[in-house]
Amino acid sequence: MDRNLALNLVRVTEAAALQSARHLGRGDKNKADEAAVNGMRKMFDTLTIDGIVVIGEGEMDEAPMLYIGEQIGKATKDSIKLDIAVDPLDGTTAVAKGLSNAISVVAVAPRGCLLHAPDMYMNKIAVGPKAAGKVSLDGTVEENLENLSKALNKDISDITVTMLDRPRHRELVEKVRKAGARIKLFQDGDVAAAIATCFEDSGVDILMGIGGAPEGVLAAAALKCLGGEIQGRLYPVKEEEILRCKEMGLPNVNGLLTIDDLAKGNEIIFSATGISNGELLKGVVYYENNTAKTYSVVMRAETGTIRFIEAIHRLDKKPEYAK
Incomplete structure (x- = not known):
């Protein structure tokens, strides 16, 4: 895949x-979500690609969205055909309340390589490179923490499990605490939380729990680049979600999805830009004279390259960013 596409995706986020x-x-x-969607769509429209959104945000809460099946880019007969997974704003509540860890995220791969699924919930488990292959959604909390302890050479009491702070995780929280591990809850944005498992300094060892399916695919793309692992299982809460899964080629709705099911192959590019300050990326900072600074990360699975990019933007030279 053209390496120049990576920098263009940074421009998108x-x-x-x-x-x-x-x-x-x-x-x-x-x-906040609508602004992110509009900004992402305008920049995508400048790229010479033949892209299709295979999993995106918005359907669950009727928010603005880049919808599943939407054509992306200025396609020509020679354009590369891409699957696109998007979350223009991972952390809508965080932005609305002025909280941390909101990011804009996109992942691309050759056509047929990213999971094509509805915008619904997904049960997930994610770990960094040292624990890849050592945990499973089919295992119990106790089994996974024991295996993780061995893989990381850490006592279970020193392991930190991160998960969304939601009532649906009450039983999971009790099991983790009973097993002796520590817990770090977060309010919004589980893509960054999954990525954090790949960085030892993050203090996070494993992600567990139910979040969004689009975020699961995006996290899988990032973890492919980082050498980590994620597994998922779709978690329908409505009968129509089960029907949509079957219509989209997923007859076994409750089947285990490996990282290769979520993001196949190595021709994957992942990009994220911070919106509010977080543990992975700093947020947008606005300066005098209509300038702003952004902090982004872009990764390529094919080479394993991870680039952190700081950019200064002269907004008066970019009419599309006008207030």
């Missing part, structure tokens, strides 16, 4: 972040 960050702390998550 930068555009979404610059637009969405203007709504930080303003209390309207839909406006």
Whole structure:
């Protein structure tokens, strides 16, 4: 895959972040999401690619979205055909409330390589490179923590499990605590949380629990680049979600999805830009004279390259970013 596409994808997530960050702390998550979507779509429209959104945000909560099946890019007969997974704003509530860890995320791969599924819930487990192959959604909490302890050469009491702070995780929290591990809850944005398992300094060892399916595919793309592992299992809460899965070629809705089911192959590129300050990336900072600074990461699975990019934007030279 063309390496120049990686930098173009950074421009895509930068555009979404610059637009969405203007709504930080303003209390309207839909406006923040809409701004991110519009920014991302405008920048995608400048790329000479033949892309299709195979899994995206918005359907579950009727928010603005880059919808599943949407054609992306200025396609020509020679354009590369791509699957695209998007989350223009992973952390809508975080932006609305002025909280941390909101990011804009996109992943691309050759056609047929990213999971094609509805916007629904997914049960997930994710770990970094040292524990790849050592945990499974089919295992118990106790078994996974014991195997993780051996893989990381750490006592279970020193292991930190991260998960979304949701009532649905009450039983999971009790099991983790009973097993003796520590817990770090977060309010929003489980893509960054999954990625954190791949960085020892993050203090996070494993992600568990139920979040969004789009975030699961995006996290799988990132972990492919980082050498980590994620497994997922779709978690339908409505009968129509089961029917949609079958219509989209997923007859075994409750089947275990490996990292290769979520993101196949190594021709994968992942990009994220911070919107609000977080553990993975700093958020957008606005300066005098209509300038702004963004912090991004872009990864390629084919080479294992991880680039952190800081960019200064002269917004008066970019009409699309006008207030």
